[in-house]
Amino acid sequence: MLNPITLLSLTVPLAVGILLGYLLRNRKRIKLDKVSLAVIIILIFSLGFSIGSNNELLNAMPRVGFNALIISVLTILFSIAFVKAGKRMVKA
Amino acid sequence: MIKYVLAALALGAAAGYLNNNFLNAIPNALVSDQLFNLSLIVLLFVFGVSFGLDKDAMDKMKRTGLKILAFPLFVALGSLSAGLVGGLILRINVAGAMAISAGYGWYTLSGPLIGQLFGAELGTLGFAANFLRELLTITAIPLMVKLDKYAPVASGGATTMDTTLPVIMRYCGDDMLIAAFSNGLILTLIAPFTIIAIASLI
Numbered sequence: 001m002l003n004p005i006t007l008l009s010l011t012v013p014l015a016v017g018i019l020l021g022y023l024l025r026n027r028k029r030i031k032l033d034k035v036s037l038a039v040i041i042i043l044i045f046s047l048g049f050s051i052g053s054n055n056e057l058l059n060a061m062p063r064v065g066f067n068a069l070i071i072s073v074l075t076i077l078f079s080i081a082f083v084k085a086g087k088r089m090v091k092a
Numbered sequence: 093m094i095k096y097v098l099a100a101l102a103l104g105a106a107a108g109y110l111n112n113n114f115l116n117a118i119p120n121a122l123v124s125d126q127l128f129n130l131s132l133i134v135l136l137f138v139f140g141v142s143f144g145l146d147k148d149a150m151d152k153m154k155r156t157g158l159k160i161l162a163f164p165l166f167v168a169l170g171s172l173s174a175g176l177v178g179g180l181i182l183r184i185n186v187a188g189a190m191a192i193s194a195g196y197g198w199y200t201l202s203g204p205l206i207g208q209l210f211g212a213e214l215g216t217l218g219f220a221a222n223f224l225r226e227l228l229t230i231t232a233i234p235l236m237v238k239l240d241k242y243a244p245v246a247s248g249g250a251t252t253m254d255t256t257l258p259v260i261m262r263y264c265g266d267d268m269l270i271a272a273f274s275n276g277l278i279l280t281l282i283a284p285f286t287i288i289a290i291a292s293l294i
Contacts, residue, residue, distance in 0.1 A: 007277070010253060013133045014273060017140020025145055032142045036135060037093070040258040041100045043131040044230075047255050048104020050124035053112035057199075057223060060216045067182050068220035074174040074181075075193045075225055076232075076247045080239065082170030083163055083246035090159045 093262050094234050101230070132254055139261055139269055149267035160271040164278040167246050168286065171196055185214060187294040192218040194286040196249030196279040197225040197256075205284060209291040226251045230259055237263045245272050250283055252276035 051057065061068075108124070111117055143149055153160075171193040179189030188210040195202025199222035207215020229236075229247045233256070236243040241264055248256040253276025260272050 007280075009129070009133060010136055011277070013137040014140045014269075017137040018144040019140075021141035021144020021146075023144075024141070025147065032138050036138045036142070036258070036261075037096070039131050039135050039138065040262075041096055043128065043135060043255075043258060044097050044100040045104035045107075046123045046128035046131065048101040048106075049108035049111075049120070050104075050128065051101075051223070052105035052108025052110075053120040053124060054108075055112065057219060058109075060220050064217045064220045067184065067217055068224050070182060071175065071178040071189060071192055071217070071221040072224035072228060074178045075171050075221070075249075076174075076228060078174035078177070079167045079170035079246040079249065080236070080243045082166040082173070083242050084240055086162060086166035087240075087242065090162045 094231075094259070097230065097259055135258055136273075139257070139266075143266050143269045146266045149265070149269070152267040153270055156271070160274060161278070163242065163245065163271065164275045164282075167196065167249055167275065167279060168194070168282065170246065171249065172286070184217075185210065187290055188214040188217075191287045191290045192221050194283060194290060195222040195225075196251075196283050197222050197229070198250040198280060198283050199223040199226065201283060202287065205287055209287065225249060226255055229256050233259045233263050241265075241268070242271070245275050248272070248276065250276055250279040253280060 104123075108120065111123075112120055172190050175190035175193030176186060178193065179186035182189070188206070191206050191210060192202065192214065195206070195218055199219050202222045203215055203219030205215075206218035210218075226248070229244065229249075229251065232247070233244045236247055240246075244256070244260045244264060245252050245268065248260065251257075252260060252272040253274075257272055257276065260268060264272070
């Protein structure tokens, strides 16, 4: 995932989309909500698929699940707390 | 919206499990990689267009400006502190726990990399903990957004440029596109370096 081609393959469509949206700004309203919801569902389905087909991950869960849950919950809570505090620091 | 997301996630997991263990109807990578990447690219394009169209979103983002680049730094510091505390509470290798939390939710990287640096046991834990970070973020975004607009971005870590981005956009608004994407991108770039740095310090 880290290779430059993957990073480009995500950044380029985003940048092209923003530019196109900006150029189309004065045209009549374009409804994208329905399109994006459908694609989101496909994306999340394929994410679920990659989880379900990953036996290594599924087998590890009963053994390390508790510790993993503690670490992940702590990581989430600390990240939120640090961002909240940091927001005040940079006045964003 | 979150109901559809969770249903799609569960259906996908069931389909993946059945296909992998029983049916072998299609190669796993066809859905896990190709369909995933294709839908992500389409989504980023669509999000880009709706962001470009939305004058308010751009104005809001301009007001925050370059300050959004500080957020991933706070997420990284928060994650590392959580690893330190978690390691002490669970009485496991503290540096290992910090390396795990420095995966920022990117489990396909942190699992194998931590396994290589800290041994298979912590590698497995790193894999599971970072996977749960992604899963919990997707599930809890509707709750988190009530706490703080940036809470889902903080929680998602490296995943806010791909898997958690669509749910964040739905619940936090168009103006979070750049903040979320750049947060994920920066944390994705620094994750391997933070993990390796922690391993080489001990």
